[in-house]
Amino acid sequence: MTVTKADLADRLYEELGLNKRESKEFVELFFEKMRQSLESGESVKLSGFGNFDLRKKTPRPGRNPKTGEEIPISARRVVTFRPSLKLKERVAQYTASLQNKKQENL
Amino acid sequence: MTKSELIDLLSDEQNQLGYRDVELAVKVILECLTSALSSGERIEVRGFGSFTLHHRRARVGRNPKTGNSVTVPDKHVPHFKPGKELRQRVDTP
Numbered sequence: 001m002t003v004t005k006a007d008l009a010d011r012l013y014e015e016l017g018l019n020k021r022e023s024k025e026f027v028e029l030f031f032e033k034m035r036q037s038l039e040s041g042e043s044v045k046l047s048g049f050g051n052f053d054l055r056k057k058t059p060r061p062g063r064n065p066k067t068g069e070e071i072p073i074s075a076r077r078v079v080t081f082r083p084s085l086k087l088k089e090r091v092a093q094y095t096a097s098l099q100n101k102k103q104e105n106l
Numbered sequence: 107m108t109k110s111e112l113i114d115l116l117s118d119e120q121n122q123l124g125y126r127d128v129e130l131a132v133k134v135i136l137e138c139l140t141s142a143l144s145s146g147e148r149i150e151v152r153g154f155g156s157f158t159l160h161h162r163r164a165r166v167g168r169n170p171k172t173g174n175s176v177t178v179p180d181k182h183v184p185h186f187k188p189g190k191e192l193r194q195r196v197d198t199p
Binding site: 001002003004005007008011012015016018022026027029030031033034035037038039042043044045046047048049050052054076077078079080081083086087088090091092093094095098 | 107108109112115116119120122123127130131132134135136138139140141142143144145146147148149150151152153154155157159179180181182183184185186188191192193195196197198
């Protein structure tokens with residue numbers, strides 16, 4: 001039960017009538033444009049879904065959890081995702097549906 | 107980059123699709139992602155990242171204004187983990 005690029009392409013094929021190749025290309029391009037934006041240092045803000053922001057991390061000492069060996073973690077730039085209120089509300093419906101199921105089973 | 111800027115960029119590169127179709131396609135993709143998460147499914151996009159739900163347990167919180175304690179029920183929150191390609195491309199200065 002994992003949604004992949006192939007599932008997204010199928011949906012475009014079904015709902016928009018793009019052919020399979022066009023659908024696949026579109027999905028690929030959709031994510032590539034977001035990567036390009038983030039790569040160039042610009043965050044991506046998709047209203048109703050969420051924001052992909054960039055954060056600078058300062059160097060810090062780290063450790064290999066297996067061996068306990070100390071290794072420095074260098075300064076880096078990372079992507080963080082902040083879900084929009086709308087997405088959080090939709091996800092809350094899932095929590096509610098689980099609770100309803102639990103109650104039915106009692 | 108906003109959603110409308112993304113739509114502009116995509117329609118510039120997609121000659122076979124008109125602006126309205128690109129707009130609709132973006133809407134369909136985002137709705138598909140949202141409905142997957144809200145039915146408890148995970149999303150995995152190779153080279154970009156994966157979306158999963160994290161569970162937050164119920165807890166006793168406080169109203170910061172009044173200091174009254176309130177119970178905050180458990181909930182699920184969306185979580186994004188960047189994929190290898192995205193991580194590497196974003197980190198190279």
